[in-house]
Amino acid sequence: MDFGFSDEQREVRDLARRILGEQVSPRSLQAYDEYAAPRFDEDLWRALLDAGLPGVAVAAQWGGMDFGFLELALFIEEVGRGIAPVPAIQHCVGGMLPLQRFGSAAQRARWLPAAVSGELLLTAALTETGNDWSRAPRCVTARRDGDTLCLRGRKSAVPFAAQADLVLLPAALEGGDDVAVVLLDPRGAGVTLLPCESTSFEPQAHLQLDNVRVPPEQVLVGRGGAAAMAWLAERMCAALCAHQLGAADAAMRMAASYTGERQQFGVPISTFQAVGHRMANCYIDVECLRLATYQACSLLHDEQAAALETRIAKVWAGDTGHRVSYATQHVHGGTGIDRDYPLWRYCLWLRHNEMTLGGSGFHLAAIGEGLAGGQGLFA
């Protein structure tokens, strides 16, 4: 058992922290508020790509750093700490990981090096309105026409759909309960992007598919896609947890520092126990999120079973995000909600991560079902 980081892990984290620390600031984030511009800092993304960070978990033969999921999660934690306007989770976890894991030799050779270098941007369309089960798509169906799949239906709130070159997308195969996973060209015939505005200002669009023909070379998983989507959903959840961890930690430290400086009745307000204790609760929550997240990521890193541990981490991501968001706003008083002060954007992202791919209730229900079904006891 080892709770420490290896030298390589520290290097990845420090490299990400340095680049993001230099290039992300309240002023740079301000440019994207209220969708004044698409929330995608391409210069920053280029700097991260040049440092090799998005390809941290991709094999060396495709140009990656050849590390694993833990190193990737540490990179994403830093993205969360800065709530940086880059598509790190979508491109790295939603796109490259399943491509590397499930892609044919030809698909990997064709797309992975380009994804690592950044010529190609990937994203994933995982959820449908009213359906957080990415492994059981209902709203998009696929009909086989020889080798080609014809897709119809709608995916909602697909991140970076307008910016991406390929969208990983699960569809229910007609005439059965199987699932296919494709890599769709969002600019192809029959695809309509309907922009939508989300709470976090993340660039998103609904994807309307009208008889979209997907050739075999763009089918990632032709049959049995539900298992592949479950594999991906675990990693996406763990990545959201890592992002949440960085964001919650940053919000908490902002509030700790603010309360140490803000004076009322002639003393810093941190000296009031009521304030200090609320922050101590945040500290404990963030620590729980940290440990649960690292546990899930370390299991996923080793390709071990991690369904339960990932759900537990996502429950903590929801609970911690919610509590830290409101506690930090509260101890800041009006400053916390003032858009001239940086905290408010963190609150948006804490909510985004909390509710994306299932909130605490969703995952608790799944854990409970597992317990009823004979799983989940302590060893």
Add this chain to the structure above:
Amino acid sequence: MKLQFTAAQLALRDELRAYFRELMTPALAAECERDMGEGGGPLWREALARMGRDGWIGLGWPEALGGRGLSPLEQFIFVEEVMRAGYPFPFLTTESVGPILAEHGNDWIQREIVPKILRGELLIAIGYSEPGAGTDLASLKTAAVREGDGWVINGQKMWTSLAHFCDYTWLAARTDPEAPKKHKGISMFLVPNNDPGWSCTPVHTLGGVRTNATFYDNIRVSDDHRVGELHGGWKLITSQLNRERLSLINFGPSAELFNATVRWARDSALPGGGRVIDQGWVQLNLARCRALIECMKLIVYKQSWAMTEGTLEMADASAAKVYGSEAFIELYRLLGEVVGQAGLLRDGDGCDSARRLERLYRAASIITFGGGTNEIQRDIISAAGLWMPRASR
């Protein structure tokens, strides 16, 4: 980073689990039950001596001090398994005061006390709190006055748990009433509980567990019985409390109780058909408990790991204590709802989880204030963990 046990650690856990399964005979379990999970009975003592003979006491102490030199992590695996087995292990003696005596004790202590602790033949109670000194412990009034080459001790202690069957009290006494800072005038003593000036009256608590008020009436001890530096007791007290805090939060018994409750809910039929666990609210309660205990596990493992590495942060030790103590209370409520009315019955009416929960919920509150009240722990967290300026006291 790897948050799973190594093969050697798993093997140690399995070895211990098998060992305790054999050690905990039904007769011993019944005796422990009778003694409200405190121990002190003849079978309990016999089992402790056997653990001593088998080398299971002090396994985390340095080899030079008579231990096995295993890391705090392995020591923690031991404590967890012993607690899980339901044996009231005297960790205050073996894990908390013992190592401090081994490290700081004089020749007499090394010769007479430490070996007996390792053999499971000597038990120590802790005498810190007084009627007027709780959270503000440094204001304690029990006094040790130099007389000839020894000391005369007078005073009263509160909440001296286990004292009625312990051999010694690890006693904090004021040796310098003139010290400008009150915590700099305190020294530590080992006071024999068989001294005629030592007496004890029981205090019965909500949980059914007995604790004590203890009285020290002109007790004379030689200077051998003083531990560590003169007036330097505060350092030993805080070091002991840090160790105690680590032993307070055990995830093993909670995991065991959780498993038992889930199994019961799986096996119990509802009057209208289906099982107890088929109900949505039961699944939700159990899932919440699962997530709570998982983090309890990770927090205590991380602590043990940090101790092994020598990097344990004060804020994290306090966070573990606050989280664990409050999680216990939450667990006993959520699991109590699952077992329902049976959880109000002393014998659980055939449901073993219910029987345990009936007692646990009554005893749970002790840890939110015992071992350093959670308010003080939260002060420590915000100051040491988040660098927030705090009020002076």
